[in-house]
Amino acid sequence: MPRPILATIHPAALQHNLQRCRSAAPDAKVWAVVKANAYGHGIERVYESLRSADGFALLDLDEAQRVRDLGWRGPILLLEGVFEPRDLELCSRLGLWHTVHCDAQIDMLAAHKTTVPHRVFLKMNSGMNRLGFTPQQYRSAWSRLNALAQVDEISLMTHFSDADGERGIAHQMQLFASVTGDLPGERSLSNSAATLRHTRAANAAPDEQAVACDWIRPGIVLYGSAPDHPLHTSADWELRPGMTLASKLIATQAIDTGASVGYGSTFVADRPMHIGVVACGYADGYPRVAPTGTPVLVGGVRSRVVGRVSMDMITVDLTPLARAGVAAGIGSEVTLWGQASNGAVLGIDEVAHAAGTLGYELMCALALRVPVQVGG
Ligand SMILES: *Cc1c(COP(=O)(O)O)cnc(C)c1O
Numbered sequence: 001m002p003r004p005i006l007a008t009i010h011p012a013a014l015q016h017n018l019q020r021c022r023s024a025a026p027d028a029k030v031w032a033v034v035k036a037n038a039y040g041h042g043i044e045r046v047y048e049s050l051r052s053a054d055g056f057a058l059l060d061l062d063e064a065q066r067v068r069d070l071g072w073r074g075p076i077l078l079l080e081g082v083f084e085p086r087d088l089e090l091c092s093r094l095g096l097w098h099t100v101h102c103d104a105q106i107d108m109l110a111a112h113k114t115t116v117p118h119r120v121f122l123k124m125n126s127g128m129n130r131l132g133f134t135p136q137q138y139r140s141a142w143s144r145l146n147a148l149a150q151v152d153e154i155s156l157m158t159h160f161s162d163a164d165g166e167r168g169i170a171h172q173m174q175l176f177a178s179v180t181g182d183l184p185g186e187r188s189l190s191n192s193a194a195t196l197r198h199t200r201a202a203n204a205a206p207d208e209q210a211v212a213c214d215w216i217r218p219g220i221v222l223y224g225s226a227p228d229h230p231l232h233t234s235a236d237w238e239l240r241p242g243m244t245l246a247s248k249l250i251a252t253q254a255i256d257t258g259a260s261v262g263y264g265s266t267f268v269a270d271r272p273m274h275i276g277v278v279a280c281g282y283a284d285g286y287p288r289v290a291p292t293g294t295p296v297l298v299g300g301v302r303s304r305v306v307g308r309v310s311m312d313m314i315t316v317d318l319t320p321l322a323r324a325g326v327a328a329g330i331g332s333e334v335t336l337w338g339q340a341s342n343g344a345v346l347g348i349d350e351v352a353h354a355a356g357t358l359g360y361e362l363m364c365a366l367a368l369r370v371p372v373q374v375g376g
Contacts (some may be wrong), residue, residue, distance in 0.1 A: 001374050002371065004247050004248035004250070004279050004331075005245075005246070005247040005279050005280050005284055005370055005371070006125075006245075006246055006247070006372075006373060007043050007243055007244065007245050007246075007366055007370050007371070007372045007373070008042055008242065008243065008244045008338070008372070008373050008374075008375070009042065009046065009242060009243055009372060009373070009374045009375075009376045010240065010242055010243070010338075010339070010376065011044045011048065011049040011374060011375065011376075012049075012240075012277050013022075013135070013224055013240035013241060014041075014049035014050060014222060014223070014224075014242050015050075015052070016239075016240050017051055017221055017222050017224055017239050017240060017242065018030065018032065018049070018052065018053060018222055020196075020237065020238060020239060021192075021195055021216060021218045021221060021222070024195050024196055024199050025190070025195055025199045025213075025216045026159050027170070027212070028190075028199075028213055028214060028215060028216045029054035029055070029214060029215045029216075030053045030054050030215070030216055030218065030241050031053065031055045031056065031057035031075075031077055031215055031216065031217045031218075032050040032053035032056050032057070032218070032222060033056075033057045033058070033218060033219030033222070034046065034050070034056050034057070034058050034063070034219075035057070035058040035059050035060070035063070035190075035219070036166075036364045037063065037364075038223075039219060039220065039223050039360065039363045039364055040243075040364040040365065040366040041242060041363065041365040042140065042372060043058075043063060043066050043067060043070075044066070044070065045370075045372065045374050046222075046242075047067070047070045047072070049224065049245060051072065053134055054074065054075065054215070055074055055075030055076060055077060055097075055116060055215075056072065056074075056075075056076050056077070057076075057077040057079050057306070058077075058078070058079065058187070059078055059079045059080045061078070061090055062089055063367065064076050064078065064094060064096050065090075066096065068094050072312070074301055075097055075119075076094070076095075076096050076097065076167055077096075077097045077098070077099065077121060078091070078096055078097070078098040078099060079133070079217075080099060080121075080131065080319065081098045081099040081100055081101055081103070081105050081120075081122060082097060082108060082359060084108075085111065085112065086335055087110045088108060088109065088112040088114070089112075090116075091114075091118060092114045092115075092116050092118070092284060095116070097118070097119040097120065097121065097131055097155075098118065098120055098121070099120070099121045099122075099123050099131075099157065099259075100120045100121065100122050100123065100141070100145060101123040101125075101131040101132045101133070102131070102133070103141070105320050106141065106144050106148075107144060108115070109145070109148055109150045109151065110148055110150065110371045114150055117149065117150055117151055117152035118150060118151055119134060119153045119155070120145060120151055120153075120154055120155070121153075121154075121156070121157045121188060122138070122141060122142055122145060122154055122155070122156055122157065122175055123157050123158065123159070124138050124156070124157070124158040124175075124179065124180070124311055125158075125181060126159075126172040126173075126175045126176045127157040127161055127171065127172045128158075128159050128161040128172075128174065131159075131160075132158065132159075135175055135176075135178075135179045138179050138180070138305075138337075139179065139183070139220070141354070142154060142183060145331040151252055152187075152351065153185060153212075154183075154184075154185050155185045155186040155190070155215070156176075156180050156183060156185050156186070156187050156270075157186070157188040157189065158172060158189055159177045159189075159191065160172055160189070160190070160193070160194050163191055163192075163193035163194035163197060163227070164193035164197070164227045164228040164231075164298070165228070168198070168319070169189075169194055169198050169211065173189070173211060175181075176189065177315060177342055179181055179216075180198070184281070185205070186214035186215060187213040187214050187215070188213055188214065188215035188217060188218060189211050189213045189216075190211050190213060190216045190218075190228070191217040191218065191219065191220075192219055192220045192221040192222075192227040193227035193228055194211055194216075195216045195218050195221070196221060196227065196228075196237055197227075197228065198210055199211055199212075199216070199368070200210050219291070220359065220360055221237070221239055222242065222350070223241075223242035223243065223359075223363055224239045224240050224241040224242040224243070224356075225239070225347070225348055225349050225359030225360065225363070226239065226347070226349050226359075229349035229350075229352075229358075229359065230349070230353055233347060233349065233350075234347045234349060235265055235347070237374050238278065239345065240338060241337070241338040241339055241345060241348065242363075243337070243338055243348070243363060243366075244335060244337065244338025244339050244340075244376075245284075245285075245286075245335070245336040245337050245338060245366070245370070246333060246334065246335050246336065246340075247278050247279045247280040247334045247336065248278070248279060248330075248332060248333060248334060249276040249277060249278060249328065249329065249330055249331065249332045249334060250277055250278070250279045250313075251277040251330060252274055252275065252276050252277065252318065252328070252329060253274070253277070254274055254275075254277045255269050255272065255273060255274075255275055256269065256272050256273070256284075257270060257271055260307070261275055261306055261307035261315050262306075262307030262308045262310065262315055263307075263308045263310060264305055264308055265307075266292065266308055267292050267306040267307035267308075267315075272316065273318070273319055274318035274319065274322065274328075275303065275306065275315050275316065275317065275318060276298060276315065276316045276317075276318050276328060276332065276334070277314075277315055277316075277346055278296075278314045278315070278316055278336075279312070279313065280312075280313070280314055280332045280334070280336055281309060281311045281312040281313050281314060282309055282310070282311055283311045283365040283367055283369065284310060284312075284366075284367045284370050285362065285365040285367040285370065286309055286336060287297070287309065287351075287352075287355035287361075287362060287365075288309045288315065289309075289355050289356060289357075290305055290309050290314075290351065290354055290355040291354065292304065292305060292306050292307060293305065293353070293354065294323060294351060294354035294355060295350050295351060295354065296314075296316050296333055296334060296335070296336060296346070296351075297333075297334065297335035297340045297346050298316055298320075298321055298326075298328055298334050298335075299321055299326045299327075299328055299332050299333055299340075299342075300317065300326075300333065300335070300340035300341065300342030300343070300347070300361055301320055301321050301324045301326050301344070302320060302344070303316050303317050303318065303319070303320045303321065304317050304320075305315065305317075313320070329341055334350065337350075337351050337362070347359075348362055
């Protein structure tokens with residue numbers, strides 16, 4: 001028998017979450033962001049569920065090739081644009097749209113020989129200070145692009161630094177609007193957090209604080225994680241987990257008061273208790289820093305990790321199961337995140353929060369050795 005750990009991708013949940021984005025921004029087209037191998041879910045595994053999006057956005061050229069290989073004929077956007085001149089040949093061949101965020105990329109385009117002009121997304125650095133032209137440089141970059149025979153349509157984009165937090169997006173939106181006001185072309189501004197928190201509802205009164213744009217760029221919500229956890233949970237946003245990571249108990253231990261569990265003896269029992277040993281560790285992508293108290297479902301009952309996460313195993317408290325009258329032993333189902341077979345849900349954000357990180361990092365870190373199935 002294989003080691004009992006298994007990740008399951010949930011097609012119906014992905015479809016539902018995509019629909020949530022559409023209803024949050026009913027007038028916008030949707031880039032389904034599938035970078036980082038669809039946030040660890042696997043591009044090939046999510047493709048069927050997300051193909052009702054208007055386009056796929058990603059940043060590795062080989063991932064763009066994989067989306068084309070799946071038969072996708074619609075738009076694909078390279079979120080960081082090209083890295084070297086020969087990438088433009090692939091853009092021409094595969095019909096990829098690409099971000100232009102710096103002069104070097106315009107130079108490459110100007111030197112590129114192509115019979116097919118490219119659709120580009122000109123990126124403004126409106127305050128994030130990673131990629132993009134400053135507001136001062138933006139219009140001259142637009143004019144330079146507009147004069148190139150290699151360029152077809154120019155769309156306008158920027159990225160928010162605080163869509164999930166207190167500062168919000170108004171300061172960046174105002175800057176973007178003041179510079180791009182009269183430029184033609186489609187706009188793309190919102191990531192997941194801006195889509196859920198700051199998009200203008202259909203038919204709502206004009207609102208300075210809300211984004212209206214032609215293309216939204218949701219990533220994390222598609223996979224069922226709340227972009228602004230713990231302010232809101234995935235349940236608050238009516239999202240469903242796109243992935244379940246499950247395993248089983250492979251051993252149990254009955255320990256006495258004063259006994260410790262795991263490396264470093266960081267957990268010491270203050271009463272006699274039963275401990276379950278789970279076939280999942282940091283080599284599977286479970287965060288090593290998850291402390292005692294990190295939530296976990298055993299037999300669909302909420303419990304906690306105790307002691308240190310090791311490479312191949314974690315140890316969990318079986319006390320809540322005894323209290324709930326649920327028998328636990330070797331073979332009992334353990335849900336690290338996602339949905340248990342009794343329907344109980346443990347949000348990936350809760351686990352991430354306990355470990356001091358985000359759902360994003362956990363899903364992207366799912367290890368290669370974990371088998372993955374689609375469905376269920
Ligand atoms: C990753 C990314 C997104 C999606 O972000 P989420 O927070 O996952 O919705 C959108 N736009 C750009 C430019 C990105 O790099």
